[in-house]
Amino acid sequence: MTPARMGGAERAYQEHWARLLALLTAELRDLDLAEESLQDAFAVAVDRWDRDGEPRNPAAWLLVTARRKAVDRLRRGAVAARRLPLLVVDDGPSSGSDIPDDRLRMAFTCCHPALAMPGRVALTLRYVGGLTTRQIARLFLVTETTMAARITRAKKKIAQAGIPYRVPSGAELPARLDGVLAVIYLIFTEAYAPAGGGRLVRDELAAEAIGLGHTLRELIPGDPEVAGLLALMTLHHARRDARTGPRGELVRLPDQDRSLWHHDEIETGLGLIHKSGARPGPYLTQAAIAAEHASAVRAEDTDWRSITLLYGELERLTGSAVVRLNRAVALAEAEGPAAGLALLDDLDAALPYHHLLPATRAELLRRLGRAEDALTQYGRALALVGNDAERAFLLSRRDELLEVPRTGK
């Protein structure tokens, strides 16, 4: 097998698989049948394109072949025995192009709120992102069998429960679109979660989430939150090479070597924000905050006043106590630690078990020179913190304070 022979079909797979699958699913009303028939078509392509040359329109060729394979399968009765109920498909107008793009239906179905979140994540990567089950399993550090079972279970629920294969309309749409964005953002944040997997795998997962963001933006170009999410992920990911030190330890934003940031990607992210204008929702607002950080040449050039205002806006939109915490940190930078500390005052009820609340208090108290109070807060934070990297960081900060009197002797 020559590389060129794999090349044509493989390229077609990258470019067309997800779109063709989405279309076939709408036509056949059966995700399994669509997947298998498309697989058949690609198998023929790998075999034939080398011999006869690549067809002029590979996507159309694959579609026709897959349709024929589906008819074969149905005729052989190969699907009858394990047949799930047919998908509920609206006859909505598909876009006018040669091969209509049904990936949006697929995205909304995969992200349906009646599915458990791990199922939504797996289905979205598989059927919207076009990853193989094996690839997804590797990214989530589970066995291929486990991931396959998760996907099968979710697919069964779609068919049996009658989750429709359609783009929600009218009043339903905004909430459902938020649901799709949440799944993509969850995939992205999973990549940045400290739980194992190594840099390579995590960067790959983040890149997949960004890829999904691009797909969604292509499908819904006008939506500011779709652009906002893509901008947010792009700006965060642009800092990946500066986020960890030589031993894998976390490097905080002010200490990062900004020459390691991917400035071309930052430009892309900034462009997305400027183009979207309009009603700033939570993603666009978070992207604007990331943009403030990304545009500061040095850490001390950061415009903390703007960031404080943006966090205020985000708090208004989300009502989140964690956002308030971030606003307090930003305000402390803009107006001093006392102002930041005051903003944390009524957060205990909302965040009783979050280590970041006492950890933030500790840092601000320390800056105010209240070492004794800071130590108490470090103690509280250490009692609540869950992950090792953060614990190590808190310990080192606390120990610095403990060392002060010793050096004074």
Place this chain on the structure above:
Amino acid sequence: MKYMLLLWGDEKPWAEAGPEERERLYAEHGRFNELLASRDAARGGEELALSSSATTVRKRDGETLLTDGPFAETVEQLGGFYLVEAKDLDEALEFAKACPSDVVEVRPVVEYQG
């Protein structure tokens, strides 16, 4: 598709409800029935008597065992059901949200293809 809406909940407030409270809840169910009727979705439904009136029949090794009470002794008990016709899960969920019960389990009914 047909869906069963199973109405689960703590029976105590209902058991202890006064006539006015009962009146109010029945009126809510009346309005829900009207919604289903207006969408040609009503396919049946009943209120069940309190679970203290239930008898459970268990069969094992040819023996039959009767016990006083519901299948599961939990706080949340099945209090009633609606059978609805909906075009997909989204419509069934819309009905479940409109249904006057704190917990509604939506279960698709298996339909056999000819």
